[in-house]
Amino acid sequence: MAGLCPSYEFSGWYENMTDYNEISYRDLHRPKESFASRSEYLDHELKIMAPKRWRVNLPFRDYRFELEDWVPAVAATIGKIVMVAAVAGAFAAPLGLSDAFVIENVRYEMLIVAVLFVILFSGILNPTANLAGTHGPLIPLIPLIMAAGGHPMAFGIMVGVLGFMLGILKGGSLMARLTSDGVCGGLLLYLGFIGIIGQIQKLFAWAEGFNMAYIAFAVIFATIVLYAYLEHVRLRWLAIPLGCALAAVIAFALGAPFEFKTEPGIPNLNPAYWWGETTGWQMGLPNMEHFLAVAPFAILAVAMWSPDFLGHRVFQELNYPKGSDKVLMNIDDTMCVAAARQIVGTSLGGGNLASSWGTYMVPAAIAKRPIPAGAILTGLLCVVAAIWGYPMDLAVWPPVLSVALLVGVYLPLLEAGMQMTREGKTSQSAAVVIFSSALVNPAFGWSLTMLLDNLGLIGDKERGQAMGAVHRWIIPSLVFLLLTGILAAIGQIPGIPALL
Template sequence: MSQKIPNDYSSLSKPRSEFASRADYLDHELQIMAPRRWRPNLPMRDYRFEWEDLVPGMAATIGKIVMVAAVVGAFAAPLGLSSEFVIENVRFELLIAAVLFVILISGFLNPSANLAGTHGPLLPLVPLIVASGGHPMALGLLIGVLGFILGITKGGSILAKLTSNGVCGGLLLYLGFIGITGQVQKLFTWAEGFNMGYLAFVVLIATIVMYAWLEHIQKRWLAIPLGAGMAAVIALALGAPFEFTTSPGVPNMNPAYWWGENTGWQLGLPDWSHFVAVLPFAVLAVAMWSPDFLGHQVFQKLSYPKNTKRVIMNIDDTMMAASTRQAVGSLLGGGNISSSWGTYIIPASIARRPIPAGAIVTGVLCIVAAFWGYPMDLAVWPPVLSVALIVGVFLPLMEAGMQMTREGKTTQSAAMVVISSVLVNPVFGWSFAMLLDNLGIIGCKDRARNLGKSGRWIIPGIAFAVLCTVMAIIGMFPGVPAIVDTFN
């Protein structure tokens, strides 16, 4: 019987010199941590800072700038708002996320909650949300309320438990492959824009060689800073155009400015019709959280050593943190759509670091970027951005997916997720494959028999039906007109 480790990190922590390798030291740190949920967690008493925390901090900051700019830009374009507005709102969002949530919640109050990031999968639907008469504040408040309800009732963890390794592995494989493909295409499009398509090829070949070398020497956690720096150096050396355009400054911190009728978003405050218009999108956004959060949690489990259950991200706590961040950010004037912060938790898992110390580093870097301005230009430069996302997020996702589908009949479920996701989207692929897998039609029949009636078909069936209804209403099934359009 294993000996229970007391909840006293400070007395169990040992200096690096007492371990044979740094990897052993980092593993020990993970094994002795005991985060306090929704209570103060203090540096040195409950965790330490290590220089490896810079890796997820840098990756998360780059990812945050890019993703928030993409979401705010997607809202701003159909509303006729300028690029200056987008930059200003992104800086405002960086400060909201850093001070109120990244540092306060994940750094101090609950290190079991992953950082609240940006909802990338919902990005393609933003123009449709605006065209449907949606309002950013109405959308944010509804996502916040629905997400908090799901988190406090532990609905997210229930759905995660009902998702088999095959279904989850297939989802990771799909997301990883689609992500890599998208970034490769974006990089070539950028390079061909100034007749230097070969530049993208050189950068990508160098990235592959670098990643393989880091795998060989077991230093994969260095992939993001080393890859981003290498991509920038190669691109500049070959003559790629680049200039700093965002100067230092402080964003407008007044919510009345952002939600004024002639300032900020120029939309005023939402009324009931705006909430009705965004309701289907809010339901879909929250439904997308479960597979997204599950993928992050599983990757963390695969990357960490044994006996580290206490530092694994809690799905329900992450949902409550992301929901609160969403509601508060929207009320203050931000345009971000929240989710679990993938560009943080994946690099942190690779570097074998827990959530809190890197969260504080991330918060500080986000504050610096928001005030300084210039780092935002470098972070969104295509070679830096694409390489960082490929080596820091999408390649590790594919590796984790392959690892989860090596045994038993998991490949059947994984294949069903992939083809269903290609047909519609990852939310449909996850919910459809989970239903078939839990019914025992695909995957492991013994697992299905042990789930009980609610786990086999009631909960998966309800989830699948609700999601299909929402997707049908807003027209997400290929070749099928949106139900909402038939009544207009």
Template structure:
């Protein structure tokens, strides 16, 4: 018996491998089965992820290469809400110091919604189905007033971000840095982003409620959202959290007397780039000069350097949520950098206010719903076009009871859960704690680069992992990344308590 059991197991393993290889040779259409053929909806969705075979730089067509499901509407809805809010925040941050009014903000947000819809369809929905949607670089928002004060030009800033992003994508630097990041470092980064984001949204909701002298509304909305989220978790319907929480939060606030009215009517923005870059129209800045590019150079380097931890967190969330044998449909970091860079370049030339990054309000709900990128991307583009032309959904999306709960349950709470999941096993808690500590000191980019260096050197975290790394992976590349990032931050005055090295940024 002892002599025959090993060959039997080997034959069984080979048969399973052969069957898996034969299955992979079949097309998506050949392997697709109706949902009625499965015991549960979750089994059907997982099977869809496992049979997809996305093609890079070649056409990926609906129904031939992927299908639309009800679950795709949820990340699309969350993404549209997030886009309106984030682009509005960037446009408003620029508008204040430049003396531009609300009309400029509203029109540019509408313009950006149409721009992003075009690039979503071309890239994530058609030729790069493993590229996450090119969203908005939220961590840059606090830096924009410094950029404006230094005389930075939005077009110059956007073009440099696009150029540096393409260089990183072509060299595959993004995926390389992701591979150098351990589970502890990544988990700590997710915990920090999730916790800080949740706290900020709760504070914003209470600040809004206090401004209308109805603080109790914020408590009621958050309390009911917690109960709803717990019930959805219990019923294994967490993918419905965003629409139901938005509906619940908005309904409760309105029923308790919170003021709300639709103000933004149907319309189209000015589609002429020369209008946006005129000296007396749009941004009222004219075209950038060489000096404009020099001024924003440090910020552009910092913006692209901050992409890696952002992209990594989104990719890891997919890995945690998706079943086995779905590597081919997971977000590709380098492809995402490519599409984001191209979208940034053309968006800046056209006159948009957006500075791009991986679209978190899309990819996180999509991962929870166990859906691949392309179908939800097409729906997101459609929703963005509807919101831009119709106008009224923009008012609803930025209403605080809707906005805050959407971001909390759709992005930040899932990030917390993913971070805790990644730090459950092995010697990951030390690295996670240092990431949180150092991120709180400066920002997530500083925390990620410093902790990656310490972790790879073996000073914290898993010593075995560190000993298996090459010299290049252990300290040369992490060291270069930390020095470059810290140097740029020191140059523009982002290190707390330390004046900017470059006088013009002081």
């Protein structure tokens, strides 16, 4: 599907408008029974919605709740528990903080994001801003941040400030326009493949820990068969709930150890507790040295937002019908919301690193559902999980966790990447971005391949010739040099010692 990424500049709020905009959503809504299939009904809902940007959007007046909305809500809740626990744990480990601290901080973070951002922003005030999730690709860098003298609060606030500036200046949508289908598809293929390999390895490592490696094989084999069957009957949007349930049943039936440990309750809601010198993170408030130490990492974190956000929007474009431009994710608004969520969450004591919520957006796109209704359900489920406690134990159980990420994120990313790289021109760029991402990381691969692609050295040469000098090589060159300089400074270029 050529031209998906460049088409972003034509999909603003008041462009590509259809006759639907003359009448309200409530007037255009038709009962399910008037359609020949469920798919046609969902397509119609996407086409008639006209979300209001930074104004109040209400259920039944501007959108409706459907059974399919539970799919991204459940997937997002599972993903949230897992990813925030990984981030908080990565920060807590060098500080010698316990697992009980990590669980408590995760519960606190889930209440913050659910009440203040998921329901309020994505569900009501701006339904085209994706939910503010977790910056998973940055987790491996957290030990380096702490070793460099970083501070979780300094890092979170700096990421939020830089991200907000990028969103206000519309830098995210600019990067989307400059990124071709080949580069997008290559990124999706790389992230999907690396994610699948990683989850399979983690699941086998878990099972081998108690000498039952066959459990991992049984779980993955059953997941493959289930996913293939759901594809066959066109019910792939059920992959996460059914896959997680199947994985839990198989693992438990074969003797895998599991027990509920987290009891119901409310975490400490006092920010002074979390940022105390002898309580919470036990680090106190950051000083200027802390901010200087985290600056290179914060710039890198925000630079990695663009390919992440872009991949989520492209996934919508691949699954939504034509004429549904108005409900597509707005990259710049999503950046602003994620940045605000980062600043607020960090200031209150949370350890999460915000980004676009992939475990929500990918299942929502597959289920052909817009953002708002599922966002409200996600917020409610996060509150329930945080207070109840027990669901958190099940969500982080390795077979459930790995299967949720496999069928909900990584397999769909592979499929979307393959769809975008069918043509020879796009496959060239895809191959280069995979190659260069494997050399360093996706941020390096994206920036380098975007530059080569826009210069016309690879991919569609006519596309680069149609651009002006600023978009063709000046901005891509600056982005590549900035990212490469940061990576070299913090020692992320293989074979080159850290410059700082």
